[in-house]
Amino acid sequence: MVPFRVLVRLKVFQLAGVAGLAIPINSFLGEGEVTGVQVLLAGLLVVGSGVASTTLWFFSQRYVGELAALPPAAPGGAERLRFSVLDFWGNRQEHVVRAADVIPPFEGLERGAAKELVLDRPRMMRLLTGEGVNEG
Known part of the structure; x- marks a missing residue:
């Protein structure tokens, strides 16, 4: 299988x-x-090809193909979630996080406030990209 990936x-x-x-x-x-x-022009074409490949890689890692709820690793442990994504070459990557670490984006918002948030494009993009979120 490896020779085909290299090819x-x-x-x-x-x-x-x-x-x-x-x-x-x-x-x-x-x-x-x-x-x-x-x-x-030839150089710009090669650079454009590289930029297009990088863009595909960037966005392919942000598309969640599967979300699974996992049982605790140990008795009495925290519940976990598994996010499965595909990398640029089609390899599956799995990210396991504690369920308590996942913050619902519209938690506590009423319908009108959620609609206002969705229509505010800069704020929505920060929410989707995770910009400004504390990871720790």
């Missing part, structure tokens, strides 16, 4: 390389020379 990773990098070289090679074959602007 997939190499294919992604190969695609970025071919995309970055396509403009200069096409220009060289057609005109016999490559200008600085074309080299710059």
Whole structure:
């Protein structure tokens, strides 16, 4: 299974390389020379490919594929929750936390206040990304 994962990773990098070289090679074959602007465009294409891959990785780790309630690890212990996510390459990653550590985002809010919170885009984005939340 490992060789297939390596092959997939190499294919992604190969695609970025071919995309970055396509403009200069096409220009060289057609005109016999490559200008600085074309080299710059090729570089920007490779950078854009890297940014797109990083963005996919970033958001794929924030999509919860499965949420499971686990029994306590020891008798009388705290209940736990397991969040399962997929990484960029499709590998499953599991994060286990205590149930008491999970804070419901709309806890204690009435319907009108919850609607106001959802419509306040900057505040909602901070809530979704966990920005400004104490981890400790």
